[in-house]
Amino acid sequence: MDALLFWILAAVTVASAVLVIGQRNPMRSVLLLIVMFMALAGLYVTLGSPFAAVVQIIIYAGAIMVLFLFVVMLLNVPTEETPIGRQARLLGGVGPRRFGALLSAALALELFWALGRLGAVAMPAGDTPETTVKAIGLRLFRDYAFAFEATSVLILVAMVGAVILARKEPQP
């Protein structure tokens, strides 16, 4: 039962993730991304961590994607404009395209390497991670307090940077 659920959710996740980049309509891309987040949340539930699942939906599917949709609707571009024709060769394109291909190749290699290692290293038995809200909170705010605060500062810096970039007339 659990295995079946895993395969269904995993298939939905991968399929929608691939379709996100395959779409030419940005609105549909955003919607497929939401589907992907939902399926991922489902995977978290099957892994016995409902808190992570719910937080995933609240933050990614609920808050961030609403912002994405807002921007997409505000710009109201019907389809993505393609600077290069569809018939362009996969690896022989212009600069950004070649760079993108290189980057995804590196990522794919990394993924295979990680998956290979995962098979070799056995998961420590009997060390089931705690998934209650309290346990996660204690871990986050005691053991990993520094990392947590550092991330917060990083996000704040990014926000300030975005505001400065978005300001139309720079102050003298």
Place this chain on the structure above:
Amino acid sequence: MHGPGSLACGHARDGGALKMTPELIAQLIVIGFTFFMLLNSAAVLVYMERKVAAVIQQRYGPYLVGPKGALQPLADIIKLIFKEELRPKSADAFLFYLAPIVSATAAFAAFAVVPWGADTDFSTLARLLFLDRIFGFTGLEHPIRLAAADVNVGLLVIFSITAMGVYGIVLAGWSSNSKYSLLGALRASAQMISYEISYGLSFAAVIMLAGSLSLATIVDQQAGYWFGFIPKWYIFIQPVGFFIFLTAGVAETNRAPFDFPEAEQELVAGYHTEYSSMSFAMFFLAEYVNMVTVSAVATDLFLGGWHGPFPLPDGFGWVWFLAKIFVLLFFYIWMRWTLPRYRYDQLMEFGWKWLLPAAVLNLLVSAYIALRVGW
């Protein structure tokens, strides 16, 4: 799916195999009943809304169909079913039909984790109905939670599903390919983002007081009385939180005075301008069910759920619950027909400059008191 954080619901799951135990059947009946009540609440609310509006505006309201017009919702539904389903030529057909479904599904799903009564023992009822004699029903001694699903992180589930509801509106606005719809959808998403933070922070304070994310536990923390007569409801120690929750809740459900996504004077009908027949009815249904959900959650969080000012006999706590929901829903309608709509910039200013700082301050003060003083 094990351990304290699991999402398992009911007591019927043993070893992964589902057996048709009387408990499971009782749970299924509870689920069906919840769904049935929720569906009908929309019809009742439509009638209530029209009658209350009529009283406020010194009219009669519906009075022809049935006694005092009580069957008017039925006539409305029949009318909606037999209307022609229209779709603009340039609309995105798939998303256009998906949008009302998303709206209605999210509205119903959110209520699934709201408990509406104390754990109830159905064995007496089964004996009274001779179920034990006829079907040999035994094993109903275990009390059953009066909620469609019993989830440990229930509050967060409600929060996440209500956040999904906005996609229905946004999709409707975008796929209709009409400027009024698009403007309504834009407003809906902006309003959602602005008010959701205050909404979440207001109940975070209650979570801190109760020390639990489960709605049933939060309600049970509010049992009992101070000085023997004041019920221990969280509204008395979280009045600011209750105000913020209710305000943000009205904004989340897009009701007046925050009904910007529809705003009929400016946007025709906002996001559902292009919808007709049953698709329109789904949006309508979703709006009323969302109202019920917000009222039910407010009742569970701040008004003591099924614990009343004086105790009722065992198994009748849901009467209090219904009464409180009714009062809150009346308040909703009352407000709609009393207050005019804000201006859009006022909505944003109020949300970001007043409601959010108030919610943060409320959370900080509650956290300090909970940590240092205790209740």
